[in-house]
Amino acid sequence: xxxxxxxxxxxxxxxxxxxxxxxxxxxxxxxxxxxxxxxxxxxxxxxxxxxxxxxxxxxxxxxxxxxxxxxxxxxxxxxxxxxxxxxxxxxxxxxxxxxxxxxxxxxxxxxxxxxxxxxxxxxxxxxxxxxxxxxxxxxxxxxxxxxxxxxxxxxxxxxxxxxxxxxxxxxxxxxxxxxxxxxxxxxxxxxxxxxxxxxxxxxxxxxxxxxxxxxxxxxxxxxxxxxxxxxxxxxxxxxxxxxxxxxxxxxxxxxxxxxxxxxxxxxxxxxxxxxxxxxxxxxxxxxxxxxxxxxxxxxxxxxxxxxxxxxxxxxxxxxxxxxxxxxxxxxxxxxxxxxxxxxxxxxxxxxxxxxxxxxxxxxxxxxxxxxxxxxxxxxxxxxxxxxxxxxxxxxxxxxxxxxxxxxxxxxxxxxxxxxxxxxxxxxxxxxxxxxxxxxxxxxxxxxxxxxxxxxxxxxxxxxxxxxxxxxxxxxxxxxxxx
Numbered sequence: 001x002x003x004x005x006x007x008x009x010x011x012x013x014x015x016x017x018x019x020x021x022x023x024x025x026x027x028x029x030x031x032x033x034x035x036x037x038x039x040x041x042x043x044x045x046x047x048x049x050x051x052x053x054x055x056x057x058x059x060x061x062x063x064x065x066x067x068x069x070x071x072x073x074x075x076x077x078x079x080x081x082x083x084x085x086x087x088x089x090x091x092x093x094x095x096x097x098x099x100x101x102x103x104x105x106x107x108x109x110x111x112x113x114x115x116x117x118x119x120x121x122x123x124x125x126x127x128x129x130x131x132x133x134x135x136x137x138x139x140x141x142x143x144x145x146x147x148x149x150x151x152x153x154x155x156x157x158x159x160x161x162x163x164x165x166x167x168x169x170x171x172x173x174x175x176x177x178x179x180x181x182x183x184x185x186x187x188x189x190x191x192x193x194x195x196x197x198x199x200x201x202x203x204x205x206x207x208x209x210x211x212x213x214x215x216x217x218x219x220x221x222x223x224x225x226x227x228x229x230x231x232x233x234x235x236x237x238x239x240x241x242x243x244x245x246x247x248x249x250x251x252x253x254x255x256x257x258x259x260x261x262x263x264x265x266x267x268x269x270x271x272x273x274x275x276x277x278x279x280x281x282x283x284x285x286x287x288x289x290x291x292x293x294x295x296x297x298x299x300x301x302x303x304x305x306x307x308x309x310x311x312x313x314x315x316x317x318x319x320x321x322x323x324x325x326x327x328x329x330x331x332x333x334x335x336x337x338x339x340x341x342x343x344x345x346x347x348x349x350x351x352x353x354x355x356x357x358x359x360x361x362x363x364x365x366x367x368x369x370x371x372x373x374x375x376x377x378x379x380x381x382x383x384x385x386x387x388x389x390x391x392x393x394x395x396x397x398x399x400x401x402x403x404x405x406x407x408x409x410x411x412x413x414x415x416x417x418x419x420x421x422x423x424x425x426x427x428x429x430x431x432x433x434x435x436x437x438x439x440x441x442x443x444x445x446x447x448x449x450x451x452x453x454x455x456x457x458x459x460x461x462x463x464x465x466x467x468x469x470x471x472x473x474x475x476x477x478x479x480x481x482x
Contacts, residue, residue: 063075063468063470064468065077065078065100065103065467065468065470065471066100066103066104066465066466066467066468066471067464067465067466068104068107068108068111068463068464068465069107069108069111069112069463069464069465070111070114071107071110071111071168073100073103073104073107075468075470077103078096078099078100078103081099081102081103082094082099083149085099087139088135096470096471096474097471097474097475097476100467100471100474101474101476101477101478101480104465104467104480105172105478106168106169106172107168107172108456108459108463108465109171109172109173109175109176110168110169110171110172110175111463112175112459112463113171113172113174113175114171116175116178118171118174118175118178120167120170120171120174123269123271123311124170125163125166125167125170126163126269126312127269127271127272128166128169128170129159129162129163129166130267130268130272131272131273132162132166133146133159133162134258134266136149137258137259137262138258141261142261142262143155143262146158176452179451179452179455180448180451180452183444183447183448183451184444185440185443185444185447189443189447190436190439190440190443191432193439193442193443193446194430194432194439194443195432197430202429202430203429203430203442204427204428204429204430205381205425205427205428205429205430205435205438206381206382206383206384206427207381207382207383207424207425207426207427208379208380208381208382208424208425209379209380209382209393209396209421209422209423209424209425210369210378210379210380210421210422210423210424211369211370211380211393211396211419211420211421211422212350212351212354212363212367212368212369212370212419212420212422213354213358213360213363213368213370213417213418213419213420214336214339214350214353214354214357214358214360214368214417214418215358215359215360215415215416215417216332216333216335216336216357216358216359216415216416216417217332217359217413217415217416218324218328218329218331218332218413218414218415219324219328219332220322220323220324220325220328221325221327221328224322224323224324224325225300225322227322227323228293228299228300228320228321228322229293229300231253231320232293232300232301232302232318232320233293235249235253235302235318236290236291236292236293236302239290239304240290246263246264246290246304246316246318247263247264247265247316248263249318250263250264250316250317250318251263251264253318253320254317254318254319254320255299255319255320255321256298256317256318256319259317263316264304264316264317264318264319265306265314265315265316266314266315266316266317267312267313267314267315268282268312268313268315269311269312269313270283270311275296275297275298277294277295277296278296278301278303278317281294281301281303282303282305282313282315283313285303285305285315286305287305287306287307287308288305288306289304289305290302290303290304291303291304298319298321298411299319299320299321299322300319300320300321300322301317301318301319301320302317302318303315303316303317304316304317321411321413324413329414332415332416333404333416335357336357336404336416336417336418337404339353339356339357340401340403340404340418343401343418343420344401350367350368350401350420351367351368351369352367353368354366354367354368355367359415368420369422375437375438375441377437378422378423379423379425380393382394392405392419393419393421396419396420396421396424397421397424398421398422398423398424399420399421399422400420400421401418401419401420402418402419402420403418404416404417404418405417405418405419456478460478460479460480465480465481466481467480467481
Protein backbone atom coordinates (compact mmCIF):
# COMPACT_ATOMS: atom_id res chain seq x y z
CA UNK A 1 0.00 0.00 0.00
CA UNK A 2 2.87 2.37 0.80
CA UNK A 3 4.41 1.76 -2.63
CA UNK A 4 1.08 2.54 -4.30
CA UNK A 5 0.76 5.73 -2.30
CA UNK A 6 4.27 6.75 -3.27
CA UNK A 7 3.43 6.02 -6.89
CA UNK A 8 0.28 8.15 -6.74
CA UNK A 9 2.19 11.02 -5.14
CA UNK A 10 4.81 10.84 -7.89
CA UNK A 11 2.12 10.89 -10.59
CA UNK A 12 0.56 13.92 -8.92
CA UNK A 13 3.93 15.68 -8.92
CA UNK A 14 4.49 14.95 -12.59
CA UNK A 15 0.96 16.07 -13.48
CA UNK A 16 1.43 19.31 -11.56
CA UNK A 17 4.71 19.94 -13.31
CA UNK A 18 3.18 19.24 -16.71
CA UNK A 19 0.22 21.50 -15.99
CA UNK A 20 2.57 24.35 -15.11
CA UNK A 21 4.49 23.84 -18.33
CA UNK A 22 1.37 23.65 -20.52
CA UNK A 23 -0.33 26.69 -18.96
CA UNK A 24 2.70 28.98 -18.74
CA UNK A 25 1.99 30.59 -22.08
CA UNK A 26 4.20 33.40 -23.26
CA UNK A 27 7.20 32.40 -21.14
CA UNK A 28 9.86 35.05 -21.47
CA UNK A 29 13.02 33.09 -21.91
CA UNK A 30 15.89 34.05 -24.23
CA UNK A 31 17.34 31.06 -26.04
CA UNK A 32 20.86 31.13 -27.45
CA UNK A 33 21.50 28.37 -29.98
CA UNK A 34 24.97 26.82 -29.83
CA UNK A 35 26.49 26.78 -33.30
CA UNK A 36 28.34 23.49 -33.10
CA UNK A 37 26.24 20.54 -31.89
CA UNK A 38 29.26 18.29 -31.37
CA UNK A 39 31.00 20.89 -29.19
CA UNK A 40 28.13 21.81 -26.88
CA UNK A 41 30.07 20.97 -23.74
CA UNK A 42 32.96 23.14 -24.84
CA UNK A 43 30.48 25.92 -25.60
CA UNK A 44 29.10 25.63 -22.08
CA UNK A 45 32.54 25.95 -20.51
CA UNK A 46 33.42 28.89 -22.73
CA UNK A 47 30.19 30.63 -21.78
CA UNK A 48 30.85 30.06 -18.10
CA UNK A 49 34.32 31.53 -18.46
CA UNK A 50 33.00 34.49 -20.42
CA UNK A 51 30.73 35.65 -17.60
CA UNK A 52 33.22 35.33 -14.71
CA UNK A 53 34.27 38.63 -13.12
CA UNK A 54 37.72 39.87 -14.04
CA UNK A 55 39.93 42.74 -13.01
CA UNK A 56 38.43 44.90 -15.75
CA UNK A 57 34.84 43.73 -15.27
CA UNK A 58 33.83 43.49 -11.63
CA UNK A 59 30.20 42.55 -12.21
CA UNK A 60 28.59 39.29 -13.31
CA UNK A 61 26.63 40.29 -16.41
CA UNK A 62 24.79 37.01 -17.00
CA UNK A 63 25.36 33.41 -16.06
CA UNK A 64 24.65 30.08 -17.72
CA UNK A 65 21.90 28.22 -15.91
CA UNK A 66 22.00 25.17 -18.16
CA UNK A 67 22.46 23.65 -21.59
CA UNK A 68 19.97 21.24 -23.18
CA UNK A 69 20.93 19.89 -26.58
CA UNK A 70 21.47 22.96 -28.75
CA UNK A 71 19.87 25.37 -26.28
CA UNK A 72 21.53 27.51 -23.64
CA UNK A 73 19.44 28.82 -20.72
CA UNK A 74 20.78 31.94 -19.03
CA UNK A 75 20.20 33.09 -15.47
CA UNK A 76 18.40 36.10 -16.92
CA UNK A 77 15.93 33.76 -18.63
CA UNK A 78 14.79 32.48 -15.24
CA UNK A 79 14.30 36.02 -13.93
CA UNK A 80 12.31 36.90 -17.04
CA UNK A 81 10.14 33.84 -16.65
CA UNK A 82 9.35 34.69 -13.03
CA UNK A 83 8.49 38.24 -14.07
CA UNK A 84 6.23 36.86 -16.82
CA UNK A 85 4.43 34.52 -14.42
CA UNK A 86 3.85 37.38 -11.98
CA UNK A 87 2.46 39.58 -14.78
CA UNK A 88 0.03 36.86 -15.84
CA UNK A 89 -0.76 35.19 -12.51
CA UNK A 90 -0.49 38.04 -10.02
CA UNK A 91 1.12 36.97 -6.75
CA UNK A 92 2.04 33.45 -7.85
CA UNK A 93 5.62 32.77 -6.72
CA UNK A 94 7.69 29.90 -8.09
CA UNK A 95 11.11 28.83 -6.91
CA UNK A 96 14.15 29.00 -9.16
CA UNK A 97 14.18 25.19 -9.15
CA UNK A 98 10.60 25.05 -10.49
CA UNK A 99 11.35 27.70 -13.08
CA UNK A 100 14.49 26.11 -14.47
CA UNK A 101 12.88 22.66 -14.57
CA UNK A 102 10.04 24.02 -16.68
CA UNK A 103 12.61 25.59 -19.02
CA UNK A 104 14.65 22.38 -19.19
CA UNK A 105 11.55 20.38 -20.04
CA UNK A 106 10.47 22.79 -22.77
CA UNK A 107 13.94 22.95 -24.31
CA UNK A 108 14.24 19.17 -24.30
CA UNK A 109 10.95 18.87 -26.18
CA UNK A 110 11.89 21.63 -28.60
CA UNK A 111 15.31 20.10 -29.23
CA UNK A 112 13.86 16.71 -30.11
CA UNK A 113 11.06 18.28 -32.15
CA UNK A 114 13.75 19.72 -34.41
CA UNK A 115 15.56 16.37 -34.47
CA UNK A 116 12.29 14.72 -35.55
CA UNK A 117 11.68 17.34 -38.28
CA UNK A 118 8.59 18.78 -36.59
CA UNK A 119 7.78 22.21 -38.00
CA UNK A 120 5.66 25.19 -37.04
CA UNK A 121 4.64 27.85 -39.54
CA UNK A 122 5.62 31.51 -39.42
CA UNK A 123 1.90 32.37 -39.36
CA UNK A 124 1.40 30.34 -36.16
CA UNK A 125 4.35 32.04 -34.53
CA UNK A 126 3.15 35.52 -35.53
CA UNK A 127 -0.37 34.75 -34.29
CA UNK A 128 0.89 33.76 -30.84
CA UNK A 129 3.18 36.80 -30.73
CA UNK A 130 0.27 39.08 -31.61
CA UNK A 131 -1.79 37.51 -28.83
CA UNK A 132 1.02 38.27 -26.39
CA UNK A 133 1.38 41.84 -27.60
CA UNK A 134 -2.35 42.44 -27.14
CA UNK A 135 -2.07 41.08 -23.60
CA UNK A 136 0.96 43.25 -22.83
CA UNK A 137 -0.69 46.37 -24.23
CA UNK A 138 -3.67 45.80 -21.98
CA UNK A 139 -1.49 45.23 -18.91
CA UNK A 140 1.35 47.69 -19.57
CA UNK A 141 -0.46 50.33 -21.56
CA UNK A 142 1.80 51.10 -24.52
CA UNK A 143 4.53 49.79 -26.82
CA UNK A 144 7.02 52.03 -25.03
CA UNK A 145 6.28 50.26 -21.75
CA UNK A 146 6.64 46.86 -23.44
CA UNK A 147 10.09 47.86 -24.73
CA UNK A 148 11.08 48.91 -21.20
CA UNK A 149 9.67 45.69 -19.73
CA UNK A 150 11.81 43.60 -22.06
CA UNK A 151 14.79 45.94 -21.76
CA UNK A 152 15.17 46.13 -25.53
CA UNK A 153 16.01 49.00 -27.83
CA UNK A 154 12.87 48.82 -29.99
CA UNK A 155 9.58 47.03 -30.59
CA UNK A 156 11.19 45.20 -33.52
CA UNK A 157 13.68 43.69 -31.09
CA UNK A 158 10.88 42.70 -28.70
CA UNK A 159 8.92 41.08 -31.52
CA UNK A 160 12.01 39.16 -32.67
CA UNK A 161 12.50 37.84 -29.14
CA UNK A 162 8.85 36.88 -28.78
CA UNK A 163 8.89 35.13 -32.15
CA UNK A 164 11.89 33.08 -31.07
CA UNK A 165 10.46 31.97 -27.75
CA UNK A 166 7.03 31.29 -29.29
CA UNK A 167 8.55 29.13 -32.02
CA UNK A 168 10.31 27.07 -29.35
CA UNK A 169 7.13 26.85 -27.27
CA UNK A 170 5.11 25.66 -30.25
CA UNK A 171 7.78 23.11 -31.12
CA UNK A 172 7.66 21.79 -27.57
CA UNK A 173 3.86 21.59 -27.67
CA UNK A 174 3.97 19.72 -30.98
CA UNK A 175 6.48 17.23 -29.62
CA UNK A 176 4.31 16.46 -26.61
CA UNK A 177 1.19 16.23 -28.76
CA UNK A 178 2.92 13.72 -31.01
CA UNK A 179 3.80 11.60 -27.97
CA UNK A 180 0.32 11.59 -26.45
CA UNK A 181 -2.13 12.02 -29.35
CA UNK A 182 -2.47 8.27 -29.90
CA UNK A 183 -2.86 7.43 -26.21
CA UNK A 184 -6.34 6.07 -25.50
CA UNK A 185 -7.98 4.45 -22.50
CA UNK A 186 -10.37 1.50 -22.42
CA UNK A 187 -13.21 1.05 -19.90
CA UNK A 188 -11.34 -1.91 -18.43
CA UNK A 189 -8.22 0.21 -17.91
CA UNK A 190 -10.34 2.83 -16.16
CA UNK A 191 -11.83 0.17 -13.90
CA UNK A 192 -8.39 -1.25 -13.06
CA UNK A 193 -7.01 2.23 -12.39
CA UNK A 194 -9.79 3.00 -9.94
CA UNK A 195 -9.82 -0.29 -8.06
CA UNK A 196 -6.03 -0.35 -7.80
CA UNK A 197 -6.26 2.77 -5.64
CA UNK A 198 -6.65 1.68 -2.01
CA UNK A 199 -10.06 2.66 -0.72
CA UNK A 200 -8.64 4.87 2.04
CA UNK A 201 -6.54 6.73 -0.57
CA UNK A 202 -9.26 7.43 -3.12
CA UNK A 203 -9.66 11.15 -3.79
CA UNK A 204 -12.37 13.30 -2.28
CA UNK A 205 -14.44 15.28 -4.75
CA UNK A 206 -15.76 18.67 -3.69
CA UNK A 207 -19.39 19.77 -3.79
CA UNK A 208 -20.55 20.18 -7.39
CA UNK A 209 -23.62 21.74 -8.91
CA UNK A 210 -25.37 21.77 -12.25
CA UNK A 211 -27.09 25.09 -12.80
CA UNK A 212 -28.81 27.40 -15.26
CA UNK A 213 -28.89 31.18 -15.49
CA UNK A 214 -30.86 33.97 -17.10
CA UNK A 215 -29.04 37.20 -17.90
CA UNK A 216 -30.72 40.49 -18.80
CA UNK A 217 -28.55 43.35 -20.04
CA UNK A 218 -29.74 46.97 -20.08
CA UNK A 219 -30.02 48.23 -23.65
CA UNK A 220 -29.36 51.81 -24.78
CA UNK A 221 -32.27 53.93 -25.92
CA UNK A 222 -32.72 54.25 -29.68
CA UNK A 223 -31.75 57.93 -29.68
CA UNK A 224 -28.45 57.14 -27.90
CA UNK A 225 -27.58 54.52 -30.52
CA UNK A 226 -28.36 57.01 -33.29
CA UNK A 227 -26.10 59.58 -31.61
CA UNK A 228 -23.14 57.13 -31.61
CA UNK A 229 -23.67 56.17 -35.26
CA UNK A 230 -23.85 59.85 -36.19
CA UNK A 231 -20.53 60.57 -34.46
CA UNK A 232 -18.83 57.67 -36.22
CA UNK A 233 -20.14 58.84 -39.57
CA UNK A 234 -18.75 62.33 -38.90
CA UNK A 235 -15.32 60.89 -38.08
CA UNK A 236 -15.46 58.73 -41.21
CA UNK A 237 -16.52 61.64 -43.42
CA UNK A 238 -13.69 63.84 -42.09
CA UNK A 239 -11.08 61.15 -42.82
CA UNK A 240 -12.41 60.41 -46.33
CA UNK A 241 -13.24 63.93 -47.51
CA UNK A 242 -10.98 66.22 -45.50
CA UNK A 243 -7.88 64.10 -44.93
CA UNK A 244 -8.55 63.78 -41.19
CA UNK A 245 -6.14 61.63 -39.18
CA UNK A 246 -7.86 58.36 -38.20
CA UNK A 247 -5.21 57.47 -35.59
CA UNK A 248 -5.60 60.85 -33.88
CA UNK A 249 -9.37 60.44 -33.74
CA UNK A 250 -9.00 56.96 -32.26
CA UNK A 251 -6.67 58.33 -29.59
CA UNK A 252 -9.10 61.16 -28.77
CA UNK A 253 -12.49 59.49 -29.01
CA UNK A 254 -12.29 55.66 -28.93
CA UNK A 255 -13.74 53.81 -25.95
CA UNK A 256 -11.29 50.94 -26.51
CA UNK A 257 -8.77 51.55 -23.72
CA UNK A 258 -6.57 48.73 -25.00
CA UNK A 259 -5.79 50.43 -28.31
CA UNK A 260 -6.65 54.12 -27.99
CA UNK A 261 -3.10 55.09 -26.99
CA UNK A 262 -1.79 53.41 -30.14
CA UNK A 263 -4.31 55.15 -32.37
CA UNK A 264 -6.61 52.13 -32.49
CA UNK A 265 -4.06 49.86 -34.21
CA UNK A 266 -4.64 46.10 -34.42
CA UNK A 267 -2.96 43.37 -36.45
CA UNK A 268 -5.04 40.28 -37.14
CA UNK A 269 -5.55 37.20 -39.26
CA UNK A 270 -8.77 35.30 -39.91
CA UNK A 271 -7.68 32.76 -37.28
CA UNK A 272 -7.31 35.33 -34.51
CA UNK A 273 -9.95 35.31 -31.75
CA UNK A 274 -11.77 38.50 -32.71
CA UNK A 275 -15.56 38.59 -32.81
CA UNK A 276 -16.95 37.48 -36.18
CA UNK A 277 -18.55 40.83 -37.05
CA UNK A 278 -15.25 42.66 -36.59
CA UNK A 279 -13.25 40.19 -38.68
CA UNK A 280 -15.86 40.23 -41.43
CA UNK A 281 -15.57 44.01 -41.82
CA UNK A 282 -11.77 44.07 -41.40
CA UNK A 283 -11.30 41.53 -44.20
CA UNK A 284 -13.94 42.90 -46.55
CA UNK A 285 -12.82 46.54 -46.47
CA UNK A 286 -10.16 47.39 -49.11
CA UNK A 287 -6.78 48.76 -48.10
CA UNK A 288 -6.86 52.51 -47.48
CA UNK A 289 -10.63 52.68 -46.97
CA UNK A 290 -12.85 53.26 -43.92
CA UNK A 291 -15.83 51.02 -43.20
CA UNK A 292 -19.38 52.06 -42.47
CA UNK A 293 -20.33 51.96 -38.75
CA UNK A 294 -21.11 48.44 -37.55
CA UNK A 295 -22.08 46.81 -34.26
CA UNK A 296 -20.44 44.08 -32.16
CA UNK A 297 -21.03 42.95 -28.60
CA UNK A 298 -18.59 45.67 -27.49
CA UNK A 299 -20.38 48.60 -29.11
CA UNK A 300 -20.24 50.41 -32.48
CA UNK A 301 -17.09 50.62 -34.63
CA UNK A 302 -15.56 52.03 -37.76
CA UNK A 303 -12.46 50.37 -39.19
CA UNK A 304 -9.67 51.79 -41.34
CA UNK A 305 -7.60 49.18 -43.20
CA UNK A 306 -4.11 50.61 -43.08
CA UNK A 307 -2.14 47.78 -44.71
CA UNK A 308 -2.62 44.25 -46.05
CA UNK A 309 0.36 41.93 -45.45
CA UNK A 310 -0.45 38.49 -46.86
CA UNK A 311 -2.69 36.81 -44.30
CA UNK A 312 -2.38 39.80 -41.98
CA UNK A 313 -4.33 43.04 -41.87
CA UNK A 314 -3.13 46.10 -40.01
CA UNK A 315 -6.28 48.02 -39.12
CA UNK A 316 -7.21 50.93 -36.92
CA UNK A 317 -10.61 51.17 -35.31
CA UNK A 318 -12.70 53.56 -33.26
CA UNK A 319 -15.13 52.06 -30.76
CA UNK A 320 -18.01 54.03 -29.25
CA UNK A 321 -20.41 52.63 -26.68
CA UNK A 322 -23.89 54.17 -26.52
CA UNK A 323 -24.85 55.78 -23.22
CA UNK A 324 -27.15 53.64 -21.07
CA UNK A 325 -29.40 55.71 -18.82
CA UNK A 326 -30.63 54.86 -15.35
CA UNK A 327 -34.09 54.50 -16.86
CA UNK A 328 -32.84 51.73 -19.18
CA UNK A 329 -31.01 49.99 -16.30
CA UNK A 330 -34.16 49.99 -14.17
CA UNK A 331 -36.21 48.73 -17.11
CA UNK A 332 -33.94 45.68 -17.48
CA UNK A 333 -34.11 44.88 -13.77
CA UNK A 334 -37.89 45.13 -13.76
CA UNK A 335 -38.14 42.77 -16.73
CA UNK A 336 -36.12 40.11 -14.91
CA UNK A 337 -38.01 40.70 -11.66
CA UNK A 338 -41.35 40.06 -13.37
CA UNK A 339 -40.01 36.89 -14.98
CA UNK A 340 -38.71 35.65 -11.63
CA UNK A 341 -42.16 36.13 -10.09
CA UNK A 342 -43.66 33.97 -12.85
CA UNK A 343 -41.00 31.29 -12.17
CA UNK A 344 -41.72 31.22 -8.43
CA UNK A 345 -45.47 30.70 -8.89
CA UNK A 346 -44.91 28.13 -11.64
CA UNK A 347 -46.37 30.04 -14.58
CA UNK A 348 -43.27 29.28 -16.70
CA UNK A 349 -40.32 26.91 -16.60
CA UNK A 350 -36.79 28.22 -16.18
CA UNK A 351 -35.87 26.71 -19.54
CA UNK A 352 -38.64 28.57 -21.39
CA UNK A 353 -37.91 31.80 -19.50
CA UNK A 354 -34.24 31.64 -20.55
CA UNK A 355 -35.20 31.10 -24.18
CA UNK A 356 -37.63 34.03 -24.00
CA UNK A 357 -35.61 36.81 -22.34
CA UNK A 358 -32.00 35.81 -21.63
CA UNK A 359 -29.41 38.00 -23.38
CA UNK A 360 -26.66 35.39 -23.08
CA UNK A 361 -26.52 33.81 -26.54
CA UNK A 362 -24.31 30.91 -25.44
CA UNK A 363 -26.93 29.52 -23.03
CA UNK A 364 -30.33 30.99 -23.91
CA UNK A 365 -31.00 28.48 -26.70
CA UNK A 366 -30.15 25.68 -24.28
CA UNK A 367 -32.62 26.88 -21.67
CA UNK A 368 -29.92 28.67 -19.68
CA UNK A 369 -27.98 25.48 -18.84
CA UNK A 370 -24.23 26.01 -18.47
CA UNK A 371 -21.54 23.60 -19.63
CA UNK A 372 -18.21 23.43 -17.82
CA UNK A 373 -15.56 24.39 -20.42
CA UNK A 374 -12.85 22.55 -18.47
CA UNK A 375 -14.58 19.17 -18.39
CA UNK A 376 -17.25 19.31 -21.08
CA UNK A 377 -20.00 18.18 -18.69
CA UNK A 378 -22.58 20.15 -16.70
CA UNK A 379 -21.00 19.86 -13.26
CA UNK A 380 -19.10 22.71 -11.62
CA UNK A 381 -16.82 22.23 -8.62
CA UNK A 382 -17.69 25.08 -6.25
CA UNK A 383 -14.04 25.43 -5.22
CA UNK A 384 -12.86 25.87 -8.81
CA UNK A 385 -15.18 28.57 -10.09
CA UNK A 386 -15.17 32.31 -9.50
CA UNK A 387 -15.52 32.87 -5.73
CA UNK A 388 -18.41 35.31 -6.17
CA UNK A 389 -20.34 32.78 -8.29
CA UNK A 390 -19.53 30.02 -5.80
CA UNK A 391 -20.96 32.16 -3.00
CA UNK A 392 -24.13 32.77 -5.01
CA UNK A 393 -24.62 29.02 -5.48
CA UNK A 394 -23.37 27.84 -2.09
CA UNK A 395 -26.68 27.84 -0.21
CA UNK A 396 -29.09 27.07 -3.04
CA UNK A 397 -30.69 23.64 -2.89
CA UNK A 398 -31.83 21.63 -5.91
CA UNK A 399 -34.67 23.46 -7.63
CA UNK A 400 -34.02 26.78 -5.88
CA UNK A 401 -34.06 30.02 -7.86
CA UNK A 402 -31.84 32.84 -6.61
CA UNK A 403 -32.82 36.42 -6.09
CA UNK A 404 -31.78 39.00 -8.68
CA UNK A 405 -28.01 39.42 -8.72
CA UNK A 406 -26.36 42.64 -9.90
CA UNK A 407 -23.17 42.06 -11.90
CA UNK A 408 -20.71 43.98 -14.07
CA UNK A 409 -18.98 42.66 -17.18
CA UNK A 410 -15.30 43.12 -18.06
CA UNK A 411 -16.10 46.55 -19.51
CA UNK A 412 -17.83 47.72 -16.34
CA UNK A 413 -21.35 47.50 -17.79
CA UNK A 414 -24.05 46.48 -15.32
CA UNK A 415 -26.36 43.52 -15.98
CA UNK A 416 -28.72 41.32 -13.95
CA UNK A 417 -29.03 37.57 -13.54
CA UNK A 418 -30.87 34.84 -11.69
CA UNK A 419 -29.60 31.30 -11.07
CA UNK A 420 -31.29 27.95 -10.64
CA UNK A 421 -29.59 24.85 -9.22
CA UNK A 422 -30.67 21.84 -11.28
CA UNK A 423 -28.62 19.26 -9.41
CA UNK A 424 -26.39 19.32 -6.34
CA UNK A 425 -23.81 16.66 -5.48
CA UNK A 426 -22.30 17.09 -2.02
CA UNK A 427 -18.61 16.44 -1.38
CA UNK A 428 -17.84 12.71 -1.31
CA UNK A 429 -15.17 10.08 -1.76
CA UNK A 430 -14.65 9.05 -5.40
CA UNK A 431 -17.39 6.71 -6.59
CA UNK A 432 -16.78 4.61 -9.71
CA UNK A 433 -20.31 4.95 -11.06
CA UNK A 434 -21.09 8.52 -10.00
CA UNK A 435 -17.69 9.94 -10.98
CA UNK A 436 -16.81 7.77 -13.98
CA UNK A 437 -15.92 10.68 -16.27
CA UNK A 438 -13.54 12.21 -13.71
CA UNK A 439 -11.94 8.85 -13.03
CA UNK A 440 -11.58 8.20 -16.76
CA UNK A 441 -9.84 11.55 -17.18
CA UNK A 442 -7.45 10.79 -14.30
CA UNK A 443 -6.67 7.37 -15.76
CA UNK A 444 -6.02 8.85 -19.19
CA UNK A 445 -3.77 11.54 -17.74
CA UNK A 446 -1.79 8.90 -15.86
CA UNK A 447 -1.37 6.87 -19.03
CA UNK A 448 -0.16 9.98 -20.89
CA UNK A 449 2.27 10.79 -18.10
CA UNK A 450 3.60 7.22 -18.21
CA UNK A 451 4.14 7.60 -21.96
CA UNK A 452 6.00 10.86 -21.44
CA UNK A 453 8.11 9.37 -18.63
CA UNK A 454 9.14 6.48 -20.88
CA UNK A 455 10.11 8.94 -23.62
CA UNK A 456 12.04 11.10 -21.16
CA UNK A 457 13.94 8.13 -19.76
CA UNK A 458 14.91 7.12 -23.28
CA UNK A 459 15.92 10.61 -24.43
CA UNK A 460 17.88 11.41 -21.28
CA UNK A 461 20.39 8.81 -22.44
CA UNK A 462 21.22 10.61 -25.70
CA UNK A 463 20.58 14.29 -24.91
CA UNK A 464 23.36 16.49 -23.63
CA UNK A 465 22.12 18.22 -20.46
CA UNK A 466 24.24 20.36 -18.19
CA UNK A 467 22.74 22.22 -15.24
CA UNK A 468 24.59 25.00 -13.40
CA UNK A 469 26.01 24.34 -9.95
CA UNK A 470 23.65 26.91 -8.45
CA UNK A 471 20.85 24.39 -8.99
CA UNK A 472 22.59 21.28 -7.66
CA UNK A 473 20.47 21.28 -4.47
CA UNK A 474 17.17 21.35 -6.40
CA UNK A 475 14.81 18.42 -5.82
CA UNK A 476 13.67 18.07 -9.45
CA UNK A 477 10.72 15.90 -10.47
CA UNK A 478 13.02 14.30 -13.07
CA UNK A 479 16.69 13.45 -12.55
CA UNK A 480 17.86 15.39 -15.61
CA UNK A 481 21.57 14.68 -15.29
CA UNK A 482 21.70 10.97 -14.57
